[in-house]
Amino acid sequence: MKAIDTLQFSFRAASGYPARTFLILLAMAIGVGAVILLTALGEGARRYVTREFTSLGTHLLIVIPGRSETTGGPPPLLGETPRDLTLEDALALKRNASIRRVAPIALGSAPVVWKQLSREVTIMGSTEALYGIRQLTMAQGRFLPPGNPSRGTAVCVLGYKIKNELFGNTSPLGERVRIGGRRFRVIGVLAPKGQSLGLDMGDIAIIPVASAQALFNTSSLFRIILQATGRDSVPQAKDAILKTIRDRHEGEDDVTVITQDALLKTFDRIFTALTLTVGGIAAISLAVAGILIMNVMMISVSQRKSEIGLLKAIGSPRNQILRLFLSESAILSLIGSLFGVLLALFGTWVSLRLYPNFPVTIPWWALSAATGVGLITGLVFGVLPARKAAALEPVEALSRR
Amino acid sequence: MIELTGIERRFQVGGETVHALQDLDLTVPSGEYLSVMGPSGSGKSTLLNIIGLLDRPDDGVYLLDQVNTTELNDSQQASVRRHRIGFVFQFFHLVPRLTAAENIELPLILTGIDPGERKKRLNLALASLGIADRARHRPDQLSGGQRQRVAIARATIMQPNIILADEPTGNLDRASGKEVIDILEHLNSEGKILIMVTHDPEIGQRAARRIQMLDGRIGSDSEIST
Numbered sequence: 198m199k200a201i202d203t204l205q206f207s208f209r210a211a212s213g214y215p216a217r218t219f220l221i222l223l224a225m226a227i228g229v230g231a232v233i234l235l236t237a238l239g240e241g242a243r244r245y246v247t248r249e250f251t252s253l254g255t256h257l258l259i260v261i262p263g264r265s266e267t268t269g270g271p272p273p274l275l276g277e278t279p280r281d282l283t284l285e286d287a288l289a290l291k292r293n294a295s296i297r298r299v300a301p302i303a304l305g306s307a308p309v310v311w312k313q314l315s316r317e318v319t320i321m322g323s324t325e326a327l328y329g330i331r332q333l334t335m336a337q338g339r340f341l342p343p344g345n346p347s348r349g350t351a352v353c354v355l356g357y358k359i360k361n362e363l364f365g366n367t368s369p370l371g372e373r374v375r376i377g378g379r380r381f382r383v384i385g386v387l388a389p390k391g392q393s394l395g396l397d398m399g400d401i402a403i404i405p406v407a408s409a410q411a412l413f414n415t416s417s418l419f420r421i422i423l424q425a426t427g428r429d430s431v432p433q434a435k436d437a438i439l440k441t442i443r444d445r446h447e448g449e450d451d452v453t454v455i456t457q458d459a460l461l462k463t464f465d466r467i468f469t470a471l472t473l474t475v476g477g478i479a480a481i482s483l484a485v486a487g488i489l490i491m492n493v494m495m496i497s498v499s500q501r502k503s504e505i506g507l508l509k510a511i512g513s514p515r516n517q518i519l520r521l522f523l524s525e526s527a528i529l530s531l532i533g534s535l536f537g538v539l540l541a542l543f544g545t546w547v548s549l550r551l552y553p554n555f556p557v558t559i560p561w562w563a564l565s566a567a568t569g570v571g572l573i574t575g576l577v578f579g580v581l582p583a584r585k586a587a588a589l590e591p592v593e594a595l596s597r598r
Numbered sequence: 599m600i601e602l603t604g605i606e607r608r609f610q611v612g613g614e615t616v617h618a619l620q621d622l623d624l625t626v627p628s629g630e631y632l633s634v635m636g637p638s639g640s641g642k643s644t645l646l647n648i649i650g651l652l653d654r655p656d657d658g659v660y661l662l663d664q665v666n667t668t669e670l671n672d673s674q675q676a677s678v679r680r681h682r683i684g685f686v687f688q689f690f691h692l693v694p695r696l697t698a699a700e701n702i703e704l705p706l707i708l709t710g711i712d713p714g715e716r717k718k719r720l721n722l723a724l725a726s727l728g729i730a731d732r733a734r735h736r737p738d739q740l741s742g743g744q745r746q747r748v749a750i751a752r753a754t755i756m757q758p759n760i761i762l763a764d765e766p767t768g769n770l771d772r773a774s775g776k777e778v779i780d781i782l783e784h785l786n787s788e789g790k791i792l793i794m795v796t797h798d799p800e801i802g803q804r805a806a807r808r809i810q811m812l813d814g815r816i817g818s819d820s821e822i823s824t
Binding site for chain 1: 647650652672673675676677678679680681685687691693695700704705707708709710752753756
């Protein structure tokens with residue numbers, strides 16, 4: 198029997214029983230579609246987190262006051278009180294060769310008032326270095342001016358959202374707003390950037406760090422964000438930071454330095470594990486689809502008993518019948534897989550429509566793997582029914598009972 | 599030439615062993631027209647199935663043109679069925695999803711013959727059986743007589759020299775039954791062996807040689823008795 202005839206015969210056999218064929222295709226499509234879509238979701242989550250981190254800036258290090266360590270043993274001679282990070286610490290860090298920019302951050306919350314309108318927002322005190330570190334862009338005006346960070350000037354930069362809330366469509370540049378009872382001149386508006394690690398950069402007001410410290414009546418910093426000169430100098434920068442702080446804090450290691458890379462790597466690992474898990478769940482659904490194919494093919498063998506008997510009577514040897522049934526499974530699972538791919542593409546399209554910020558992407562390996570596995574599943578689970586069909590005795594198969 | 603010697607076929611029914619065929623000897627020379635009659639369960643169909651290599655005897659030797667068929671493996675037996683034997687069934691056994699033409703073409707496809715050659719043989723068969731206008735119809739759109747003619751076309755398209763018919767008129771009215779018998783007898787007149795199992799004495803009497811089966815043995819054989 199010619200290969201083309203085998204294919205055609207199997208195809209006709211599949212199309213000859215539409216209900217059965219539809220069931221198999223559905224099972225296969227859902228199985229393959231689930232594998233692709235679920236891995237795409239996992240991959241999307243990974244990319245989403247990666248993107249969030251890079252939108253923070255690159256080669257960043259974050260210095261947080263306090264240090265997590267196990268204490269105990271012999272009681273310390275002196276009490277252990279973590280020192281606050283100060284503006285002077287931040288300025289001292291800037292003198293290191295491996296560090297390009299340093300942005301001290303003081304954070305608090307205060308109402309921003311313009312005319313009758315008032316809005317309670319996050320107030321971030323920082324310096325002009327923040328602009329480059331966080332890769333901010335301006336919608337209007339300019340960012341905080343360079344100058345001595347220890348001197349607070351009464352200027353502020355508003356986030357996009359608060360500007361809209363307070364000023365609507367009118368330009369706020371040059372207007373004076375009251376923040377926590379002090380007057381600040383608006384010099385710029387940030388371009389919308391979206392969320393970044395939970396901090397909405399639209400609903401924020403940025404003022405010079407010294408002004409913020411005065412406003413919140415504190416000399417400590419929330420944290421210091423630093424940018425290393427390059428990716429390679431990140432570890433160097435970390436050592437330098439620890440050393441500088443230790444020197445300044447009388448030998449105490451009382452800060453924690455988080456590097457962005459380490460954070461990113463951790464998330465990457467988590468999401469790879471997540472993608473694999475989700476892929477595993479999807480693989481189970483594929484196996485279920487395979488078993489469904491086996492069931493339906495088994496029923497098909499019983500249904501077509503007399504056809505198989507006839508094929509034998511007109512001279513079809515065992516392995517030819519095996520081939521016919523296997524090629525039918527292969528055709529069904531191939532078409533089913535293709536439908537599954539379409540289903541997955543449609544699913545990602547819908548997802549992108551509904552959540553444009555969540556980059557659901559189908560990794561190419563998932564596409565080919567799911568289609569391949571779908572085909573293999575169909576063949577593997579098709580073997581048993583095909584063998585059953587081939588092993589039928591012609592007399593038995595032909596009998597009407 | 600068909601030579602059966604000492605053929606035994608036993609079935610297990612419940613706890614009992616039923617002898618469908620017992621120590622059966624039969625020789626059918628080329629070109630013979632043989633009818634097999636007998637009551638239900640006398641082993642007529644089993645005999646036909648064994649001759650058609652659809653069933654294997656438990657004992658005995660079956661020589662087909664001096665070849666011992668019981669020693670052939672599955673694919674060799676399949677090849678014998680394909681090239682040497684044409685089967686006509688009571689229930690036609692057409693594939694319901696295929697058209698008449700596709701049903702007839704099936705043995706050619708299974709053998710792997712080129713489409714051009716297939717087309718030629720198919721048209722010839724359709725014309726000689728008078729069903730050319732029914733070629734595109736599916737079995738459920740055909741009358742019983744037409745279905746059996748399609749089945750005969752399928753049985754003969756590989757040019758076998760043995761035609762085995764198991765109650766070929768059992769599901770047909772008299773008129774179409776007569777037509778089918780005429781076609782089969784015409785094939786016999788071309789030199790093919792025709793072995794027909796039938797209940798109908800009127801049809802059975804037409805054969806040159808008549809066998810009466812009884813409890814798995816040959817009860818009477820017109821050739822030997824005359």
